[in-house]
Amino acid sequence: MRGIASEPISDRVWNALLAGDLAARRTAALYGALLDAAQAAPGPFVLGRLSQSLDGRIATDSGHSFWISGEADVVHTHRLRALFDAVVVGAGTVRADDPLLTTRHCAGASPVRVVIDTERRLAPHYRLFHGGPATLLLCAEDAPGESAGEAELLRLPRGDAGLDAAAIVARLAARGLRRIYVEGGGITVSRFLAAGCLDRLHVTIAPLLLGSGIPAFTLPSVARPEHGMRLNWTLHTLGDDLLFDIPLERRR
Numbered sequence: 001m002r003g004i005a006s007e008p009i010s011d012r013v014w015n016a017l018l019a020g021d022l023a024a025r026r027t028a029a030l031y032g033a034l035l036d037a038a039q040a041a042p043g044p045f046v047l048g049r050l051s052q053s054l055d056g057r058i059a060t061d062s063g064h065s066f067w068i069s070g071e072a073d074v075v076h077t078h079r080l081r082a083l084f085d086a087v088v089v090g091a092g093t094v095r096a097d098d099p100l101l102t103t104r105h106c107a108g109a110s111p112v113r114v115v116i117d118t119e120r121r122l123a124p125h126y127r128l129f130h131g132g133p134a135t136l137l138l139c140a141e142d143a144p145g146e147s148a149g150e151a152e153l154l155r156l157p158r159g160d161a162g163l164d165a166a167a168i169v170a171r172l173a174a175r176g177l178r179r180i181y182v183e184g185g186g187i188t189v190s191r192f193l194a195a196g197c198l199d200r201l202h203v204t205i206a207p208l209l210l211g212s213g214i215p216a217f218t219l220p221s222v223a224r225p226e227h228g229m230r231l232n233w234t235l236h237t238l239g240d241d242l243l244f245d246i247p248l249e250r251r252r
Contacts, residue, residue, distance in 0.1 A: 111181065
């Protein structure tokens with residue numbers, strides 16, 4: 001498995017991602033800010049990422065999410081994979097999308113793939129369990145079952161809901177995977193956010209109304225608006241979509 005020390009992260013960006021790519025050079029401020037934050041972090045750096053409709057949905061009621069956002073946002077997703085050591089998804093995303101989680105739409109290596117399957121219920125036929133980059137399958141210490149396909153099984157303590165997010169970050173960092181990209185779905189990103197385990201959040205909003213569907217964020221409710229999370233952001237355009245780059249104060 002690759003670790004962050006194998007190659008300077010700045011070289012990975014400018015040489016692997018931006019060389020000869022006009023669209024990427026136009027968004028260099030976005031990736032530069034991300035890399036500066038990652039390099040300044042005193043420990044592991046964790047980015048959460050969601051793409052949603054204008055009315056806050058990441059998929060329809062039936063689970064269809066292709067394609068809510070546009071082509072430029074898909075490329076952005078792959079650039080993030082190339083920049084990070086590990087890409088994390090929940091079991092629901094694997095069931096719904098059967099993703100490969102590899103870097104295909106830009107230059108750069110694919111990250112280690114990490115699947116959170118708390119109760120160890122995923123079947124072994126999903127594509128990321130066979131071939132390609134290394135895959136880690138995370139489940140609870142008391143969950144039944146064994147690994148799937150070629151994935152390596154890791155057992156971790158439970159948190160208030162699902163696996164303990166801080167324990168996931170610590171276990172991945174101990175393996176040299178210090179740049180961690182939480183790609184989805186909404187419940188997984190929300191749990192990392194609620195646990196104070198995200199350093200940064202990327203939210204893409206597409207000019208699309210679905211009317212109903214799966215919400216982007218599932219967080220504890222608050223009684224008054226002033227009790228919610230008030231965020232700062234920088235706005236970027238990705239084709240027809242808007243990307244909000246949101247720095248967070250992580251509880252270390």
